[in-house]
């Protein structure tokens with residue numbers, strides 16, 4: 560486990576650069592939802608276009624999903640469709656393996672577990688993760704049972720800890736352990752206190768702060784921050 564904290568004026572650009580590297584030769588990447596990664600996905604597509612790159616051989620997986628249909632505005636798949644798939648267009652976009660939120664948390668988790676197992680499960684070249692102000696990652700919220708899962712790669716979560724308050728489907732720590740490189744993208748002063756708790760000098764694995772459970776299972780962790788989110792470090 561190596562954790563690198565990296566502060567950027569343009570963390571979305573730094574994130575897009577890592578995504579470009581990870582997708583250069585196909586492979587498997589895991590993308591996340593929430594509001595923070597949108598500019599990174601947009602910058603990724605801009606650079607794929609500008610440099611005429613071919614990312615169609617890449618497979619995109621998801622860290623988590625809200626138990627809603629894909630066309631719902633809260634869907635994480637919807638974010639990737641809007642920012643990556645539609646702008647690149649069919650034939651140029653990566654293959655997308657979405658979590659079927661419309662099945663509900665239990666059936667959707669079973670379906671995604673099967674998709675992943677049938678695919679290997681793959682070793683992920685890069686897994687992008689966000690962090691909530693409560694320290695949650697993927698859809699594993701503080702002190703929830705999902706954090707003690709040691710067998711399954713995906714579980715259903717009946718109770719979300721934060722908005723949107725819909726059931727969720729989330730990758731687990733054993734799935735995170737399949738990633739060669741875990742990249743956190745965290746921005747904004749509102750997360751500065753949690754960045755200190757989760758990644759500061761006194762950080763220790765603690766299910767009350769889900770992000771602290773990643774370094775012990777991940778081979779290589781990079782935390783991309785902007786100056787505001789790094790301000791308490």
Ligand code: 6PG
Pocket residue numbers: 591592593594595596622623624625635688689690691695696697698
């Ligand atoms: C989700 C996420 C979640 C997200 C964090 C940060 O579906 O909500 O995958 O884990 O990354 O909540 O979200 P923001 O980027 O919106 O702060």
